[in-house]
Amino acid sequence: MNKSIQLKSNFNEKQIQILEVAETLFAEKGFDGTSIRNIAKVAKINVAMVSYYFGSKERLLESLIVYRTSDLKNQLDNLLQEDLEPIDKINKLIELYINRINSNRGIYRILHFEFTSKKREQNLQAFSELKKGNLKSLETIIEEGQKKGIFRKDVIIPLITPTILGTFFHFHMNKPFFENLLNLKTEDLYNNYIKTNLTKHIQQTIKALLIYES
Numbered sequence: 001m002n003k004s005i006q007l008k009s010n011f012n013e014k015q016i017q018i019l020e021v022a023e024t025l026f027a028e029k030g031f032d033g034t035s036i037r038n039i040a041k042v043a044k045i046n047v048a049m050v051s052y053y054f055g056s057k058e059r060l061l062e063s064l065i066v067y068r069t070s071d072l073k074n075q076l077d078n079l080l081q082e083d084l085e086p087i088d089k090i091n092k093l094i095e096l097y098i099n100r101i102n103s104n105r106g107i108y109r110i111l112h113f114e115f116t117s118k119k120r121e122q123n124l125q126a127f128s129e130l131k132k133g134n135l136k137s138l139e140t141i142i143e144e145g146q147k148k149g150i151f152r153k154d155v156i157i158p159l160i161t162p163t164i165l166g167t168f169f170h171f172h173m174n175k176p177f178f179e180n181l182l183n184l185k186t187e188d189l190y191n192n193y194i195k196t197n198l199t200k201h202i203q204q205t206i207k208a209l210l211i212y213e214s
Contacts (some may be wrong), residue, residue, distance in 0.1 A: 011067060015053050018043050019064050027106035031061065061110075062125065068107045069130055072100050076137040086145030090210065091203045093141065097164055098199045102191065105172065108165075135161065142210065151210045160206060167202050168194075 011019065021043040025034040036057055040047040054060035075096055079089055101108045111127060138160060145151035171178055175190070184190040 011063070014045070014049070015063075016067070018045070018050055018053060018060070019067050022060055023064055023068070023106050023110075026061070026064075026110045031057075031110060036060075062127070064107060065111070065127055065130060068104050069100075072096065073130075073133055076134065080137060080140055086141055086148065086150055087207060087210070089141045090145075090206060093138065094164055094203050094206060095199055098168055098194065098202065101165070101168055102172075102194050109169075131161075145210065150212075152212055155210055160209070163206065163209070164202055167205070168198065171198055 018039065022034070022039050025038055025042065029038070034057075036050050037047055039060075040050050043050075050060065054063055076093065079092055079096070082089065082092075084092070135158060139157050142151055142155060142157055142160070146153055146155075171194070178184065179190060182193060184193055
């Protein structure tokens with residue numbers, strides 16, 4: 001089996017089963033706290049099959065990143081081609097980010113809270129390429145707005161993404177507090193609040209950073 005990272009559409013049913021089990025265990029036990037043996041046991045398959053398909057735990061994680069994020073790249077590429085004003089593209093990008101992260105909290109929690117060491121990130125090419133690609137999309141939109149005289153020239157573009165993600169993760173990591181504070185008694189109410197109020201708040205925050213004060 002070729003151990004190079006595959007496109008999402010190339011994963012077979014058995015590989016997807018392994019990836020989804022791994023995602024659940026990584027989110028529950030942490031990457032270091034999960035072994036290939038754990039994954040094989042929960043997936044009810046032989047350890048050798050995990051190794052055959054993915055080679056190592058790190059390569060399995062890379063494949064999981066591709067599986068969960070490859071269509072986000074396509075959505076961002078399509079967004080860049082849309083006939084929208086730069087601020088509308090930024091708002092849509094934020095909406096894409098928040099919807100994607102909220103739908104795949106497990107993998108994003110793993111990536112943004114466990115993979116902070118330089119050595120570990122160097123071993124995760126897919127994660128690094130994902131972040132570079134997302135940043136490039138953001139830069140393209142902001143530079144378009146700057147050329148039109150809409151966005152400030154002194155924006156620190158690499159800090160925009162942490163502002164978006166940091167707000168979401170602070171909200172989510174304090175879920176019980178905000179559920180009580182905002183009377184979000186059901187999961188549907190909580191998710192709808194993220195989709196509407198939280199997303200709008202983040203959009204307003206980023207707009208305030210980008211647009212010249214009147």
